[in-house]
Amino acid sequence: MPSLKEVKSRIQSVVSTQQITKAMKMVAAAKLRKSQDRIMQMRPFAARLYYLLQNVSSTTSNEPTWYNSVRPESNVLIIVVTSDRGLCGNFNSSIFKAATKLVQEKYAQQHAKGKVTILPLGKKAFEFFGKRNYKVNDQFWTIFQGLSFDRASEVANYAMDAFRKNQYDKVEIVYNEFKNVATQILRTEQFLPIVPTKKKVKATEVDYIYQPNREEIVNGLIPKSLRVQLYKAVLDSNAAENGARMTAMDKATENAGELLKELRLTYNRTRQAAITKEILEIVAGAEALKAS
Numbered sequence: 001m002p003s004l005k006e007v008k009s010r011i012q013s014v015v016s017t018q019q020i021t022k023a024m025k026m027v028a029a030a031k032l033r034k035s036q037d038r039i040m041q042m043r044p045f046a047a048r049l050y051y052l053l054q055n056v057s058s059t060t061s062n063e064p065t066w067y068n069s070v071r072p073e074s075n076v077l078i079i080v081v082t083s084d085r086g087l088c089g090n091f092n093s094s095i096f097k098a099a100t101k102l103v104q105e106k107y108a109q110q111h112a113k114g115k116v117t118i119l120p121l122g123k124k125a126f127e128f129f130g131k132r133n134y135k136v137n138d139q140f141w142t143i144f145q146g147l148s149f150d151r152a153s154e155v156a157n158y159a160m161d162a163f164r165k166n167q168y169d170k171v172e173i174v175y176n177e178f179k180n181v182a183t184q185i186l187r188t189e190q191f192l193p194i195v196p197t198k199k200k201v202k203a204t205e206v207d208y209i210y211q212p213n214r215e216e217i218v219n220g221l222i223p224k225s226l227r228v229q230l231y232k233a234v235l236d237s238n239a240a241e242n243g244a245r246m247t248a249m250d251k252a253t254e255n256a257g258e259l260l261k262e263l264r265l266t267y268n269r270t271r272q273a274a275i276t277k278e279i280l281e282i283v284a285g286a287e288a289l290k291a292s
Helices: 004-059 091-106 108-112 123-130 149-164 214-291
Strands: 076-081 116-121 170-180 183-192
Touching (some): 004 170, 076 123, 076 149, 076 214, 091 170, 091 183, 091 214, 116 123, 116 149, 149 183, 149 214, 183 214
Parallel strands (some): 076 116, 076 170
Antiparallel strands (some): 170 183
């Protein structure tokens, strides 16, 4: 049985940890409200723009352009979105597993030839893939240090320019989509080339009138839609991260409370045993004096 001093020290340690996890939960909750508002405001605009993009792509499917050019997948770019910090449950590990599985099952031949590039967005992805046998682009992993549409646009512009110049034949994004505080949905989406939806759309829904002309509208709409798509993925990941951290810290606080109950029970038992031992020693000493 541990000594009273050891149990008391452990109780103080758990209390300190519980205070930290409770504070981290409150900070995550505050950040979650802000990030959740941003993604909820972004989604309707992104969904409508993506719908327009699909319709325009379907009407121009017989007119190959840079954004819908399907080529042999010799060089692949995978954009992996994680967080900068840990303590958020399996938020990052699920992304690592999904990205690794994607490379091993879909692009194993390209990876063996060194033609799969990981573009990490977030410190955790940069550290994970940087320490392993992966080709890593380290230009944009600090994106969450001042997240904005402009910074996300830099990533999208890089991917579009590299795809247009045939540096990459395919670009995919792996990220966590925010559903609610306790749930994140793992997503793997094709960024480039743009593949028109297979769902049949009524002719009236895609019969647009282009002003000033079709080419100018398409050339302006496509890059903007791709920038918005990437920014939405980053915002989704940011909100999902805060939700995962809030849930993890809430669970850690509960676990600390349960551990405190057990430690206090152990402390009381140890204290009672020490008191009982002292009483027995006093009684034994008194009996010895009487006998003498």
